[in-house]
């Protein structure tokens with residue numbers, strides 16, 4: 001093994017979601033890019049798949065300037081491999097290498113055979129996802145193997161995300177590739193499958209026969225890849241404690257640490273700016289609601305609250321079942337108490353649809369016509385008032401002022417009546433905005449039908465299922481997701497399976513209170529970090545120690561309590577929520593990645609370090625020891641520190657990150673060094 005410089009290593013971060021949006025991992029890598037580029041500069045490169053449909057919009061091609069890389073990529077080209085190298089068009093503009101797995105498909109069978117021969121990992125013929133994983137894994141191992149044999153002076157860290165990108169880990173271990181590897185799993189395959197079924201997952205987590213359960217669900221081969229990666233990497237991490245616990249039982253390796261997901265926080269200089277954005281965007285939802293509920297628009301928008309849930313359509317895992325059940329109960333409670341409030345609850349989850357529902361489009365059309373007609377008429381009235389007044393030349397002033405009874409002409413009255421008549425409807429406002437392909441069996445629609453939340457005028461809770469992600473081009477709710485979130489009052493994410501959960505974290509950044517659970521990484525993190533999360537708009541439903549019924553009641557109570565707040569209380573709470581956003585900044589959470597990389601280097605190159613790292617699992621807590629700030633600012637649990645003080649601390653950390661290569665090696669309390677395992681042993 002070479003003596004490599006561990007102070008200025010190269011970092012490759014490998015994921016199927018590099019410049020390729022599939023789900024949350026894309027957000028992780030993309031939002032983290034600025035801090036990683038800040039730390040590594042040109043020594044940082046991301047590797048992902050070449051998806052021609054999106055690559056051109058995501059990446060600006062660029063000449064390969066690193067000579068070793070250029071030689072390797074030229075060599076790969078001569079063997080028919082297609083790739084793209086350039087800058088990812090995101091903040092930080094990191095370098096990316098995208099590899100086209102299809103261009104090397106003729107090697108698939110031989111690589112699968114190799115994978116079976118050296119690791120005993122099977123790969124059935126018709127699983128395209130696994131085929132991609134194998135092709136991508138072998139290409140990455142090829143590239144990195146060649147890279148470390150050319151770049152012999154600096155250490156190389158290869159950080160892999162999720163099983164799909166991880167085939168290279170056991171492969172490089174087998175080949176004794178001279179680099180260090182980190183594997184971060186953002187969920188476990190088996191955990192996700194088990195939770196989606198009707199299993200009491202968390203109470204039986206230590207009892208599952210993992211191979212058998214994976215086999216029963218047809219994912220044994222994928223599970224093998226994931227488990228091999230977890231065992232062959234130098235440092236194994238997950239995104240939350242709850243997933244660490246899950247990984248320990250299902251993948252049979254206790255993670256070395258937790259790397260919570262951050263966001264790229266950009267705060268407004270003054271609070272009122274995001275509050276104004278809320279009000280402005282809410283107007284656009286009001287507009288949609290007027291159209292959607294035409295003919296039944298009998299509630300007061302000033303006393304209407306917008307709740308929403310959003311994400312990948314995982315009915316049980318994302319807790320949509322619990323959300324809908326709790327909405328039904330909230331509806332009864334609001335009715336019972338004669339509450340003046342109306343709740344419009346949006347469910348934004350993509351399902352297979354054919355088109356927008358005619359009825360949903362019609363609502364927008366008839367209200368738009370009415371609005372245009374009213375505008376037209378009021379313009380003309382204005383003109384007439386002006387004309388009459390402008391002609392005043394003295395005498396009886398009454399003659400210059402229009403009689404209110406004469407404001408509308410007969411023709412205008414008729415036009416207005418025609419528009420109003422068009423608002424009559426014989427049906428209730430639809431609960432779904434699109435024609436869903438599996439309408440009769442769709443789980444969300446089925447549950448809404450069962451609990452009969454049909455947008456009846458007597459209902460205080462109205463439901464709108466929008467089975468498509470939002471965009472500003474949408475003819476119904478013409479808002480991008482971010483603007484939609486800003487417009488809402490409460491995000492509700494009562495997930496059962498949620499390794500991290502970006503949705504409530506994004507709400508926090510926008511100053512929108514949210515409901516999460518103690519089964520989500522985000523919920524646990526906030527619970528550990530803040531003294532009274534609900535004071536600051538983070539409501540945590542207990543889905544771990546309570547029965548389903550009790551959790552539903554708790555969620556209902558949270559929503560009811562929210563409905564009882566005054567506008568002023570809501571505004572104050574939004575301010576408090578927004579102030580938490582620094583807790584989620586990569587400038588702080590990125591320090592966990594720093595620790596993981598340091599541990600990886602220690603493990604691979606122990607002789608390059610003088611001291612051992614401290615022992616222990618996930619010791620990190622923000623070291624926040626500042627004097628108390630003004631009342632009303634959230635306090636960090638067990639500390640006198642308030643989130644107001646974080647801003648300065650972030651700047652300190654920024655400087656620290658920049659200089660981290662110069663710090664003492666034993667400064668980070670990450671787990672102990674384990675001498676590097678022999679490269680040919682696969683656990």
Ligand code: G6P
Nearest residue numbers: 275276278279282489567570571
């Ligand atoms: C923001 C705006 C206020 C507005 C309020 C409505 O705070 O700056 O002008 O009154 O939103 O809040 P609400 O919770 O009723 O949507």
Ligand code: 1S3
Nearest residue numbers: 024025186239498499500501502
């Ligand atoms: C996973 O995506 P998901 O929605 O399938 O990874 C995300 C990023 O780490 C995480 O936020 C989420 O909880 C996981 O479930």
